[in-house]
Amino acid sequence: MLRRLLPALLVLVWILGAGPLGQFAGKLGDVASNDSTTFLPASAESTEVAKLQKGFEQSGASPAVIVWETAGPVTAAQRDAAAGALKSLAGSPDARGAASPPIPAPDGRALQAIVPLRADLAEPDQAIDRLRAAARKVPGTTVSITGPAALRADLGGAFAGIDGILLGVALGVVLLILLLVYRSVLLPLVVVFGAVLALGLASAIVYQLAEHGVLDLNGQTQGIMFILVVGAATDYALLLAVRVREELAGGGPAREAVRHAWRRSLAPIAASAGTVAAGLLTLLFSDLNSNRALGPVAAIGVGCALLSALTFLPAALALLGRAAYWPSRDLSRGRGLWERLGALIARAPRRIWIVTAVVLAAFAAFLPLLKADGIAQTDTFLNPEPSVQGQKALARHFPAGSGSPVVIITREGAVQQVAKAVQADPAVSEVRPTMDGDRPKVVDGRVELSATLKVAADGRAAEDAVARLRHDLRAVPGGDVLVGGYTATEYDTLRTAERDRTVIVPIALAVVLLILILLLRALVAPLVLIATVALSYAATLGVAALAFDGPFGFPGSDPVVPLFGFVFLVALGVDYNIFLMTRVREEAAEHGTREGVVRGLVATGGVITSAGVVLAATFGALSVIPLVFLVQISFIVAFGVLLDTLAVRSLLVPALVHDLGDRAWWPGRLARRARPEKEPVDAASGR
Structure with a gap:
C-alpha cells in the first residue's frame, strides 16, 4: 500500500514544500549587489584604497556627474540656477556629503x-532620477548624468525584472521545444x-546564504543560476x-517501468x-568574489535540479503512466536516424573522426582573433544608456575623467x-x-589625493594610466603609495580575471578527467573525451571571435567571458559524454x-x-539582458x-571510440576481454 502511495506523497511534498519557495526567485535581487569593488579580492590594491578611504570625507560615496550643455555661452543666470539646483540637494538622504559648485567648461x-x-543605495536608479529632476530646473x-553612480544605476536597470523576464523566456522556449520534439501534451508540462x-528550492537556499553574508550575489550570477537550473533539470x-518510455514500450505496468528506468538512469544522471557541480566549483579558486560565488550558487542549482529529476519526476x-506520453502511441519510435548514423560510423569510423576533427580544428584556428582583454564600462551596454550618453557629453567639454578621479593614498x-x-x-x-x-586632511598619517584624468575613466587609456602611476609612485621614498578609485577597480578586476583564467582552466580539466577515470574505470576513454571537449571549446571560441568582430560588432570581451565559457562548456560537454559513454560501456x-x-x-x-x-535555447535566453557580457556568454554556451x-x-566521440575498440577501456577490465573484437574497418575503403 505504501509503495502505491509513495509517488503521490512525493508529488505532494514537492508541491507543498517547494512550491511556496518560488517567491524567493523574485527576492534574490534584494540580496544582490552590482558594486564592482565588493567583488575584488581583499589583496587588490584598489580594495585596500577603498578601505582607507573610509577615514576621509565622503567615504562610501559613489560620484554622480551632472553635465549641463548649452547652445551658446553659459550665462550668469544659468550658473546661478545650477548653484540653486545643487543647493536644493543639501540634506538629501541620497547624498554622502556636499556637492561641488557648478564648474564651467573651458569652452x-x-x-x-x-x-x-551613497554607495549603498538600494535603488540607485531612483536617486539618479531625483537628481535629474533637480538638475532640469x-x-x-x-542635462546629462554620468559617473560611477549613474553607471551603477543603468546596470541595475539592465538586471531589473530578471526574475520574471528571463525565467519566462527560458521556460517558454523549453516548453515549445519539448512540445515539438516529443509531441506529447503532459510530459513537457511535467518537465x-x-x-x-x-528553481524555487535553489532560490530559497541561495537567498538565505546571501542574506546571511555567506556568499556574494550579483545580477549575472542570479541570471546564470536561473538558466542553469532550468537547463539541467530539463536535461x-x-x-x-526516455528510459521510462523504453520500459513502457515493453508493455509492463507503469510503476515497474519507472522503477526499472530509475535504477538504470540513477548512475549516469547522478x-x-x-x-557538472565539480567543474563549476573550480570557480572557488578564483580571486574574484563574483566568480567564487558563482561556483557554489551554480552547484546548488544543479543539486536541486538533480533532486527534482530523481524524485518529483x-x-x-x-x-x-502512458498518459504522460499521450497522444504518442508508438513509444519505441525515433531511432531510425540514429540507426542509420550508427551504421555509417561502423562502416568508416576513422574517416568520420578525422574529417570532423579537421573541421573543428579549422574553426579553432580563429581563436587568436578573440579580443578578451576587457572593454570600457560604457561599452558593456547594448542599448544607448543615459550614463553612456552623459559620458559622451562630459568628454565634449571637460577632461573625460572628470567625476571618476584616480584616488591616491600616501x-x-x-x-x-x-x-x-x-x-x-x-x-x-x-x-x-x-x-x-x-589644509590637506590627514588620517592616521595618510593623505588622500584625487587625480582627474584627461581620458575617459572607463577606457583602456585610463587603465594604462593607473598602471603607470603605480609603477612610477613606487619610486617615491617613504610614500607607501596606493592607487585606487573607479578606474583602478576596473583595472584590478581585469588583471584578476586573467589570473583566474590561467589557474582555473587546468584545475577544471584535471577534476573532470579524474571523475571520468573513476566513472568509466579506464584511462584512454577519459583522455579522449577530455581532448574532444577541449577541441570543441577551441572551435566555439574561434567561431565566437568571428561573430563578435563581424555581425555583432562588439568592441571586445571581458577576460572572464572565455573563462565562464570554458567552465560551462567543459562541465556540460562532459555531461553529454557521461550520458553517451555510460550507455556505451x-x-x-x-x-x-x-x-x-x-x-x-x-x-x-x-x-x-x-x-x-533545450540547453542551448535556455542559455540563449540570457541574451534578453542587454549587456554585452551576458550576450557573449549566451552565444558561446548556446553555440558550443x-x-x-x-x-x-554524434560523430567525433562515437567514431573515435569505435576505431579504438576495446583499447578505449585500457587498463580496465573491458580492455582485457577474452574474446577479441573484429578488426577496425579500413578507413580508405570504408569496408
Whole structure:
C-alpha cells in the first residue's frame, strides 16, 4: 500500500514544500549587489584604497556627474540656477556629503557638478532620477548624468525584472521545444513544472546564504543560476523520461517501468550532475568574489535540479503512466536516424573522426582573433544608456575623467613628491588633495589625493594610466603609495580575471578527467573525451571571435567571458559524454565495444540531441539582458552546446571510440576481454 502511495506523497511534498519557495526567485535581487569593488579580492590594491578611504570625507560615496550643455555661452543666470539646483540637494538622504559648485567648461558651453551619492543605495536608479529632476530646473540647458553612480544605476536597470523576464523566456522556449520534439501534451508540462520547483528550492537556499553574508550575489550570477537550473533539470528529466518510455514500450505496468528506468538512469544522471557541480566549483579558486560565488550558487542549482529529476519526476510519471506520453502511441519510435548514423560510423569510423576533427580544428584556428582583454564600462551596454550618453557629453567639454578621479593614498611627508609625480603623467589633467579647511586632511598619517584624468575613466587609456602611476609612485621614498578609485577597480578586476583564467582552466580539466577515470574505470576513454571537449571549446571560441568582430560588432570581451565559457562548456560537454559513454560501456560489456558504440548512440542520440537543443535555447535566453557580457556568454554556451551535441557527441566521440575498440577501456577490465573484437574497418575503403 505504501509503495502505491509513495509517488503521490512525493508529488505532494514537492508541491507543498517547494512550491511556496518560488517567491524567493523574485527576492534574490534584494540580496544582490552590482558594486564592482565588493567583488575584488581583499589583496587588490584598489580594495585596500577603498578601505582607507573610509577615514576621509565622503567615504562610501559613489560620484554622480551632472553635465549641463548649452547652445551658446553659459550665462550668469544659468550658473546661478545650477548653484540653486545643487543647493536644493543639501540634506538629501541620497547624498554622502556636499556637492561641488557648478564648474564651467573651458569652452564656456557647459557646466558640470559632482554629487557624491551613497554607495549603498538600494535603488540607485531612483536617486539618479531625483537628481535629474533637480538638475532640469536650469533653463536653456540639456542635462546629462554620468559617473560611477549613474553607471551603477543603468546596470541595475539592465538586471531589473530578471526574475520574471528571463525565467519566462527560458521556460517558454523549453516548453515549445519539448512540445515539438516529443509531441506529447503532459510530459513537457511535467518537465517544466519540475524545473520550476527545483528553481524555487535553489532560490530559497541561495537567498538565505546571501542574506546571511555567506556568499556574494550579483545580477549575472542570479541570471546564470536561473538558466542553469532550468537547463539541467530539463536535461536530467529527459534522460529519465526516455528510459521510462523504453520500459513502457515493453508493455509492463507503469510503476515497474519507472522503477526499472530509475535504477538504470540513477548512475549516469547522478554522475553527470556531480561532474557538472565539480567543474563549476573550480570557480572557488578564483580571486574574484563574483566568480567564487558563482561556483557554489551554480552547484546548488544543479543539486536541486538533480533532486527534482530523481524524485518529483519519477513520482509524476508513475502516477501518469502512458498518459504522460499521450497522444504518442508508438513509444519505441525515433531511432531510425540514429540507426542509420550508427551504421555509417561502423562502416568508416576513422574517416568520420578525422574529417570532423579537421573541421573543428579549422574553426579553432580563429581563436587568436578573440579580443578578451576587457572593454570600457560604457561599452558593456547594448542599448544607448543615459550614463553612456552623459559620458559622451562630459568628454565634449571637460577632461573625460572628470567625476571618476584616480584616488591616491600616501604618507603625509611624501604628499608634495607624490603630487608632482602624478601631475607629470601625460594622462592626468589635475591633482588635488582632500581638504580639511585650508589644509590637506590627514588620517592616521595618510593623505588622500584625487587625480582627474584627461581620458575617459572607463577606457583602456585610463587603465594604462593607473598602471603607470603605480609603477612610477613606487619610486617615491617613504610614500607607501596606493592607487585606487573607479578606474583602478576596473583595472584590478581585469588583471584578476586573467589570473583566474590561467589557474582555473587546468584545475577544471584535471577534476573532470579524474571523475571520468573513476566513472568509466579506464584511462584512454577519459583522455579522449577530455581532448574532444577541449577541441570543441577551441572551435566555439574561434567561431565566437568571428561573430563578435563581424555581425555583432562588439568592441571586445571581458577576460572572464572565455573563462565562464570554458567552465560551462567543459562541465556540460562532459555531461553529454557521461550520458553517451555510460550507455556505451553498459552495452559494450555484453556486445563488445564496437557494437556497444552503435547501440549506445542509437539509445542516447535522440535524448542527447534534445537535451542539447533545450540547453542551448535556455542559455540563449540570457541574451534578453542587454549587456554585452551576458550576450557573449549566451552565444558561446548556446553555440558550443549545439556544436558539442550535433558534431562531437554524434560523430567525433562515437567514431573515435569505435576505431579504438576495446583499447578505449585500457587498463580496465573491458580492455582485457577474452574474446577479441573484429578488426577496425579500413578507413580508405570504408569496408
